[in-house]
Each structure stands twice: as structure tokens, then as C-alpha cells.
Amino acid sequence: MNTNQHNQGDEELANVQFYMSQVNEQAELLNRKFDDLRQDSNQGPEADLILQELLLEFAEIKARLSILEQAAEQNLLQTDPFRHGPLLAGSLHMDIEEFHHAGSYHPLQSNQSGHLYAWSKTTKLNWTLPVSRNTKKTLLLGFDAIIKQDYAKSLKILVDGAVIKHRVTNYQGDMVLKAIIPVANFVGKTTISLELPGVHSPLELGLSDDARTLGIAVSFITVN
Numbered sequence: 001m002n003t004n005q006h007n008q009g010d011e012e013l014a015n016v017q018f019y020m021s022q023v024n025e026q027a028e029l030l031n032r033k034f035d036d037l038r039q040d041s042n043q044g045p046e047a048d049l050i051l052q053e054l055l056l057e058f059a060e061i062k063a064r065l066s067i068l069e070q071a072a073e074q075n076l077l078q079t080d081p082f083r084h085g086p087l088l089a090g091s092l093h094m095d096i097e098e099f100h101h102a103g104s105y106h107p108l109q110s111n112q113s114g115h116l117y118a119w120s121k122t123t124k125l126n127w128t129l130p131v132s133r134n135t136k137k138t139l140l141l142g143f144d145a146i147i148k149q150d151y152a153k154s155l156k157i158l159v160d161g162a163v164i165k166h167r168v169t170n171y172q173g174d175m176v177l178k179a180i181i182p183v184a185n186f187v188g189k190t191t192i193s194l195e196l197p198g199v200h201s202p203l204e205l206g207l208s209d210d211a212r213t214l215g216i217a218v219s220f221i222t223v224n
Contacts, residue, residue, distance in 0.1 A: 088132040091224035117144040120215035133184035144217040
């Protein structure tokens, strides 16, 4: 690689990293604004829905920028990574703070190890991920706790609407739901869904005086 190519690669990488920082800051700002709106009873559910959609869009943008950064580091941007369709990752990891929004989750908490998680409010969660499907993928959904232990086995995980088998296991010290994502003959984003049999409050179950409706305490999602 000559000096001009090296300088161009450094400039591309610097640009991608700059835009990543801008997106991160904007997502954090939206999170704060969303929480402010929820505390204002005059805003109504329409504002909640709009901000939920925006936060999901920013989570996707952050994921795509991460892919671009990897491409820049490998000097692949010069070969047009879009030539085979949408830019899709071979693997992807997102921590809860990257896709957390107040519509589906309670506020972020940390466990004894300092790792963040958030309890879900609803029986269904969705993640739309820009991952390639040309080979089988392993899905790891990290969680800190679940409102009823038997729900970990009886819940459903779906890929683009189709139920896939899963098991509960341990991964690098974390509890995870593990499943295999099958090969697909299309190029585009993949929707992962989790459906719980129900949500309950610890107060209702006689576990504590916590009256919040809880489902599963999600910490991360990984596809590789």
C-alpha cells in the first residue's frame, strides 16, 4: 500500500469514527428526551411511539456504522462494499444501552458485576438486525433474570416470524438464550422476536413489594 492509499484509509476511518460519535451522542440525547416526555403526562402515547421508532432507527444506524468501521480498518471501502446489496454484518453484538428505549423496557440497572440490564415491560420484544444470512448463525440473548424461571424454557424465539428452537445456557459467565438462525436466500435485515408467556409484578407473585410489571431482564444480543 502506498502513502496516498494509507492516508486515504486513515481519513476514511477517522470520518466513520466521527460519525459514530455523533450518532452515539444523538441517541443518548433522544433517550434523555424520551424519559422527560414520559414524565410529562400531557404528551400522550403518540410521542412515545414516535420516539420509540427513532431510537430503534438510531440503534440500527450505530450497528451499520460499526460495520463501516470494520470495513475501513480492513481497507475494504475502496472495493465498494455495497456492490452485493445492503451492507450486512457477518456478526453483530449490541449491549442493552444500544437498543434500550422506555416503551418496551424499564430504566437501566446494573448487577453486582456492574453489567447493565433492563427489565422488559411487554410480552414481546423485537430486534431488526443488519446481519447476513448466507450461513447459519448463532444467536445469544443475554439476560440477568426472568420473572418466572420456567418462562426461560417456555418462551418463544422467532426469526422473521418463524419459531426456532432455543436452550438456556451459560456464556462467558452470563445466562443466555441460545439458538441457531437458519440460512436464508435473501439479502436484507433480519427480525428477531422474543415472546414471553406473560409479564408479572414481583408484588403479584409475592416476591417483593415491587409493583412494576416485569418480563425478562435483557443485557445484550449477539449474532455470530
